[in-house]
Amino acid sequence: MVSFENPGIFWLILPVLIAGLYLLKKGTKKGLIISRIIVAILLITALASPFILVASVTSDDNPNIVIISDETDSMEIFSNESATELYEALTAKTPTSLVRLTGDSTALGDAIVQYSTGDNQIVLVSDGNSNTGEDVETALQFAQEMGTTVYYVQPEVEYNDISVEIEGDKTVVRNNENQFNIIVTQALEQEIRYTYELYSDDTLISSRTITQTERTKTIPITQVTFRTLGAHTLRTEIIPSSFDYDPINNEFYKAIYAIPKPKIRTIGLDVNSPLADILLNLYDVSRTGELANIDSRKAIVVDNTHANTFSESEVEELKSFLNDGKGIVVVGGDSSYNFGDYLNSSFEEILPIRSEPTDWTGGRSIVLVLDLSSSLAAQDVAFNKSKSYLETSEIDEILSMANSIIDNEDLRDSDLSVITFTDSAQEVSDGFIVLSNENDREDLMDIVSHLEPPYTEDSHIEKALSYAEEELNQKGGQSLVIIISDGGIGVNSEVYSDSVEIASRMHDNGIDFIFIHDYSIDTNNQKDSNGDYYAESFIYSIGQTDGYYFVEDTYTVDIDFGTADEDEPDFEEETDSGDFPLIELNSKHFITKNIEIEGSVTGYNDVTPKAGADRLIITSTGKPILTTWRYGLGRVASITTDDGLGGDNMWATELYSGNNSKLISSTVNWVIGNPIEESGAVVEADDTWYGTPTTIELTMYDEGIPTLKLDDETLDLSLTGTNVYEAVIEPDSIGMHYLSGYPVAVNYALEYRNMGVNEDMPSLIIANGGTIYGSVTEARSGIFEKAQENSEKLVKESVSQKYYFLIAALILFLGEVIIRRMKEIKEMKQQEKEIRHED
Template sequence: MVSFENPEMFWLIIPALIAGLYLLKKGTKKGLIISRIIVAILLITALASPFILVASVTSDDNPNIVIISDETESMEIFSNGSATDLYEALTAKTPTSIVRLTGDSTALGDAIIQYSTGDNQIVLVSDGNSNTGEDVETALQFAKEMGTTVYYVQPEVQYNDISVEIEGDKTVVRNNENQFNIIVTQAMDQEIKYTYSLYSDDTLISSRTITQTERTKTIPITQVKFSTLGAHTLRAEINPLSYDYDPINNEFYKAIYAIPKPKIRTIGLDVNSPLADILLNLYDVSRTGELANIDSRKAIIIDNTHANTFSESEVEEMKSFLNDGKGIVVVGGDSSYNFGDYLNSSIEEILPVRSEPTDWTGGRSIVLILDLSGSLGGGDVAVNESKSDMETHTISEVLSMANSIIDNEDLRDSDMAVVSFTDYVNDTSNGFVTLSNENDREKLMDTVSRLTAQLTDKSHLDDALSLAEEELNQKGGQSLVLIISDGGIGSDIYEDSVDIASRMHDNGVNFIFVHVYSTQNYQKDDDGNYYAELFISSIGQDTGYYHTEKDTFTVNIDFGTADEEQPDFEEDTDLGEFPLIELNSKHFITKNIDIEGSVTGYNDVTPKAGADRLIITSTGKPILTTWRYGLGRVAAVTTDNGLGGDNMWATELYSGNNSKLISSTVNWAIGNPVEESGAVVEAADTWYGTPTTIELTMYDEGIPTLKLDGETLDLSLTGTNVYEAVIEPEPIGMHDLSGYPVAVNYALEYRNMGLNEDMAALITANGGSIYTSVTEARSSIFEEAQDNSEKLVKESVSQKIYFLLAALIIFLGEVTIRRIKEIKEMKQQEKEIKPEI
């Protein structure tokens, strides 16, 4: 295809045509004028600098390699000299340079971006833990786009090291029970023993001896209370009873700021209900039942209230309340939602659900498994039902098909996880993504489009299926695994894959296998049967088996119809038990809660598009659904307050550990629990050597002043009555910010010791390879770098000469023809005037 460097030159054709048309009208030598017009157009085209792109494959027998050696302080637990040994081995074979990262912080992302030039390859020798600068994933994507391959060499861990951290809220309510988690991490996978001690304002509140075998262990500490307002300190210490390289990260401080109970307003609250017990105990509750004077309230709780209770003006008041950044929680029962005439009412406009029965069976969960290994890594796959005559497509079209599935409008009520596999398995989507959320859906499609195929010897479908099974076990409702693969399932992988898939299928998981035949690799057994087809037939007759459609390169998905009977509450509300399922465990409300038990009744509602389903019944009926309305937050609890009327639906929801769900829901609706009056300070705890930003909001008139450990800070106005300053307090320990506490802990460099377990997946997802030892890298990395130095180069070749030659030929041809005609005419004239002899 011909392109042009200066297409604006084509505007000159207009005056050339106008002049030509004028001369054609006035003149008689039409042939001459037409030829000159053509010559002029050809010359103008040449001025536009036409060119074509010619593709060629280039390779380099001596690729340029840059070794990035992480030699920061956290690397002291690894074997010394790994990068130097590798450098000495490579520099004898190919141009190699080494970059050493030192100091008390690690900026791997910055280093990768700095040395990704497109004409080189990077070898990263590091623990993979980056704690400053550009994100590593972003840096690897940049390197991939530049054409620089990044390899990861894992150094050997020689010494174990243990670190401790406290996880939990900084702002708490006075006298309320809180949960904090002590996180203990070790550098190696081995058994260790230690004693932890947790102090609250120097008073020991918890201590125990722990035996730990996993890399990271979470120790929950519950029922922690603070009886006075203001600053408090939590301090965790671990005393290792096993070997520990450096004690610098064995102590952790957490600043706590206790505030008065947040003010909330309730409407229709039954004071004898379990819901009332929770609210009255944890919050400053106003029970006027009116929507007047709610400006000072953080949230409104509506309990089992009919739609006709609210006038249009009151609903508008609630909308304004939400737009101020506050929250509303609506609790169900026999007088609300579908029993309270909410359908199409004004109150329903702010809710994340519609009060009509849903035919959605709940928790539609899809795991999309993408095979990016083996023959697919070669770039071409075949898409035709005839194995003997196949039309080839590039891997980008396979990813395009995956994205068309993600963007399928019929799946908007589903959650999807994307898992890709080569000889490694990558949780590409980092868990499930709600497809009804446009931003999340587009972000997932962008992530998939950046994937690349890998030339590897094995493709671990079995590991990919294990990850899919693990993720689906945490979900409810209908489940589907959709596999896009060339069927390159090796004999050593095949049996394990069938066992896992069969177990999943027996547990109700449906399968669709999209078989894209590879032009390079057909995996068959001894009888000549394709492993892909054997895989499908082994799972069961209900499993879908699809070829991609030749022209559209797409696949149709059908969950089928569910035979679920819809409950009729008008006839009987006592329908037995409906077990509760936590559908989204990563939300603020549910992240630290393990839901157990059942409800015996619920309001039958349908989640709106964009709503987040958190808790459902085993039949898929929503129990807790949330969304954002303007700047505010709305939660729909579609079961009763635990007491009910003639039937008590949700007594188990308000008992034991489940009761935390209600307080978490109200806390989420409240958002910021700090009272908006006077001067309000917010500042995150930080790490030694890491600055943190503080924010001061002045709700009352006055001069903004803040002092850090007695020293006045310089504040900058960043918004209406909002001031900011950046601080870097020293030393490690607690610091006072005009009465607000700020904790400084050990340097971030010592937080994550040992190898980063996520690094391998990031490297392979962006086209790189993993070497688990320096010895392996020394023997193989040079040859792989040579193979990866082969690049498809597109060079522009000018086509200007052809247009100039065409113009010259036409011009000379026209002149020659005209000259020949003139000579003939002259000779004819000579004959006519020559006298007779």
């Protein structure tokens, strides 16, 4: 395809054509005028500097390799000669340099970015645990974009090491029961024994001897109560019975700050209900039933209340309440939602649901995986290395079908991410977007439309699937992967088997697949040895009986994503007893992350979640029970069953009993957000690690001079907002520190938190085009050849085409001159002959 450096020059053609037409109209030598016009156009085209991109493959028999050796303090449990051995083996074959990272912190991301120059390759010898600087995933993506391949060599763990930490809220309510988790991690996956001791303000409150075989074990500690306001300390210590390399990470401090009960307002609350028991016990509850003086309240709980209870001015007051960053919980029953005329009311505008029954079961998280490698063309690379980047109607079809899916009305309530793959995988959507947002949807479609596939020999779908698995694991809930490919995914048997393995694992975890096979030409690379299409076999191999779509010569794909119950996890009909078992649909949300829901409800309000809402708890038939969303700066939760007492029928007694009752307090705490009372001087600061600074924030709600002391030493504060001040502190000792009475815990350095190999590192390396080596021995035998292979690069060079237009203009001009001269000579001879004849 010919392009032009100076396309604006073509405007000169316009006056040439105008002059030419004028001369043709006035003159008689039409052939001469036409030839001059063509010559002028050719010259103008040459001035526009036409060029084409010509691609060539270059390789380096002696690739430049940089070994990044992680020799920070946490690496002491590994064999310390791994990088040296590898360096000695490689430096004899190819230019190799060795970079050593030392000290009490690990900045792997910074090192990868620093040494990714595009003309080299990086070998990373590390445990993969980075605790400062650039994020490793971002750094690997940068290296891939630069053209630097990163290999990962896993060093051998020689010594086991155990670390401990406490997980839980720092701000708690006085006299309320709290749950904390003790997290114990070991470097190896082997059987260990230890005793943990947990102290609250130096009083032993829990102690047990544990046998652990997994890398990480969570020990829940429940019913922890703090009786007085202000600062408290939780401290845990583990005493290993088996070998432990370094005791520095065997003790952990957690600062606790107890506050008064948050103030909430209730409307319509039945004081005899199980809901009331929970609220009155945990919160400072005002039951006036009015919206007057709600500014001092953190949240409002509306219990089984008809829509006409709220005037238009009161609804506006509720909206203002939310826009101030506060929260509302609306509990159902026989006088609310579909029974309370909520549908299309102004009150319903703030809710995450619509009060109408539906079979809707959307809200999926979708990853759209696009094959841009075109394995059809890849076969031709071996014979023609000088081809430019691929331009085929097949790629256009894939991109067009992708956009038809993004714009599908059945998916408006879904979140979607787009990942492309060639020899590597790349996310082009910058995370998940909500398809109900028209602007975001159109922007993504524009990005997809302008994707330009590189011309590559390799097609690595397994890297895209690994990327998709990581994204969907973070999302939770109902998930779907849609693959659009030409079907040539089985050319490399190892890649194909890895892809099936990853997809099978994802499918076992509840993720469904759709494979759209864009068939263009019947080629062997689309079929296995039995003549079956790889794409169809892929779907069957992962355990699905449907989900394969064969399409041909089309730019749209018609799939009924619908709202069928089969898209939901294990939905059932109502049981014979009239119960509807509860299902936790999203276990990663703040409300549900530490709660295992059990039991059933016997009734519910039949509602439809709005676009952008998050369903957390549903019935076994897919009906929403707990749905949340954000409204402005505030938060709203809809509990669409009753308060546990109900009227004539009690729908949800089990929801308010046992472990399930935590769901109510978690929901109210979530809508409250920050439970600290907004008065006086309020300090907020996270606990930190030795050697890691932390930012503290002081908010002055009352007039006064802002002062703050860290362990009796006055801090310098900077004004960062209206009545908001900040300072950065870095305490010089492990233990408890106090900011004018507010506690901050400082624990062992981050370097000792995650000991052993980072289990996420291999998937990150593979997703960004790298290779994993399980040992130095394996790397020594194969990394040099792999580096030579990966040194092959497709180089696009601009080749000027203007000389062809100049030559064409010259030939045309000279040809016209020669022809005209020959005609003149012929005419002269004819005249001479006529003159002689007359004589």
